[in-house]
Amino acid sequence: MRPGPEETPVLRLIGRRLLLLIPTLFGLSILLFAWVRSLPGGPATALLGDRATPEAVARVNAAYGFDKPLVEQYFTYMGKLLQGDFGTSIVTNRPVVEEFAQRFPATVELSVFAIVFAVAIGIPLGYWAARHVGRWQDDVAVVLSLLGVVVPVFFLAFLLKWLFAVKLGWLPTDGRQDPRIDATHYTDFYVWDGLITGEYDAAWDAILHLVLPGIALGTIPLAIIARITRASVLDVQNADFVRTARAKGLAPGLIRNRFILRNAMLPVTTTLGLQLGLLISGAVLTETVFAFNGIGRFLSQAIFQLDFPVLQGFIIFIALLYSLINLVVDISYGLIDPRVRVS
């Protein structure tokens, strides 16, 4: 699909992709609607447990509108959804949106830490491997990145927690901040709050709490980023334009930074976008191991308690987030490589 000369390709892309979100979310909402209604014994039984009296079940059905015809239920549900009303958590009795808003910053802080860790180590590691291709450095990097993929996230989390928190006692075992610290909170971003209020000890403590879960969460993206960087640098360093640059007598450092690295980053950017989805799944496991109060841990609690309004809201929220992230990745493509105008 070739854009007309008068249109801005990027705007067109954004428009098209945002339009595509509508059928995606619509389809997802139908699946989720069907899902809650197909819970074993119906949602009311799921809520109250197997031994609920018929009267209690009827009361819950009336309260949640489960006794209405399915079509009517669906329209009520969609209507609320479109107004941003995801319902009320069965466990905490607070609106799902509020619960998310309160916990999401924690997951954002954790994810940012994880992705910074993954990029800061993964790209140099992959680059280092590519520069020493076929030698022991390369083998080390390849084995490390392989280990990163095959070790389950929560097992890695266990190992880190056991070694650095339980055995060595260097880092905190769980939570987001030492409860003994009397920190002022304007937002739910603890590190940020500590920095803007000047309570640097609070900020530092929050950072320390991020280290282990952040490393656990960041390891899979790290491994994948290292692999992609390695492969991509190997591809690019033999490209014609690199040979031309060498023939022109450009400084090796300039060739490395401006020619090889910049061009090799294109596949890495795509991978990074895809990793963010993995990060969200990983957060569910990592936050659970470290009792880190973000949306991941909230979700795993919701699974245990079959808190379906939360599960439903979470999945729609994640799908939306994931799609938007991928859109941003596709746009950033064009920024890195002007030749790419995604169709």
Place this chain on the structure above:
Amino acid sequence: MSMVIPPSPGGGPAEETVDEAVAPGGTQATTEPGADARGTSVWGAAFQRLRRNPAAIVGAAIVALFLLVAVLAPVLAPYAGTATPGMREIRPTDVPGPGELAGFPLGLDRFGGDVLSKLIWGAQASLLIGVVSTAFGLAGGMLLGLLAGMFGGWVDAVVMRVVDILLSVPHLLLAVSIAAILGQTPFAVMIAIGVAQIPIFARLLRSSMLSQRGSDYVLAAQTLGLSRRTITMSHVLPNSMGPVIVQATLTLATAVIDAAALSFLGLGGGRPETAEWGRMLTYAQAELGINPWLAFLPGLCIAITALGFTLLGESLREALDPTSRRR
């Protein structure tokens, strides 16, 4: 995406019987990527390359060991998976570790179960989950991918939209949601992991089939007047299976890890003392400070098994597509 395989010239349903009759012999003349001049097939050549790749040998050895242990579990394991040969319940501080109690080389767990036996039975549980879920994902994904790749047009559009919806949720979360609907049974976990894999297989088979679309052998088959179904099923599909088989091998690794993750999140049901690696890891969590090996051993088993399938899958990919090989 428009038509994937252009209809054969004048190829209406009425002519299909005639087309089929012309087929034998004719197809032999075309060179499919499945054979080269010396008569070794792609798979034969790939096997030759695999044998020379140390990573492939290590991977295959791990996988073979895993399969052996899983299949021979009833013979190898000293005790049944849920048996509690030790005392009924043991206080975490009194749990005997590896080598601390005669007759139980890897010690006991809190439930009084023999850790070695449980690890062996756990291999069987993992194999079952891995194979059933991957078979499910493969079957579903291939059906969708085949529909999209064969018919193109609106069928392709509809199928791929569904696949996009499924892909808009990270696959572990998809598996978690499905397992939560299906209820607390081990079967639910298998189906959930399988369904979560469907979109990946569907996409892969479709794009692999699309890349075959313009091939000379497809053109030749069309010129011979073969029906679309014959071309798709006996020519395009077999030649498109390489990436799918590679993905299936890699997926076995993910399935083992995902099954443990689902178990860790409390899905899959069954009793707490069930001999399953993910379950063992989950229950070891509480006593990580006191009895760390209870977490290390099953975790190591998961990682090694995943490593085996990953090495095998990656080497298979390199062997089938020599251009992707490490330089």
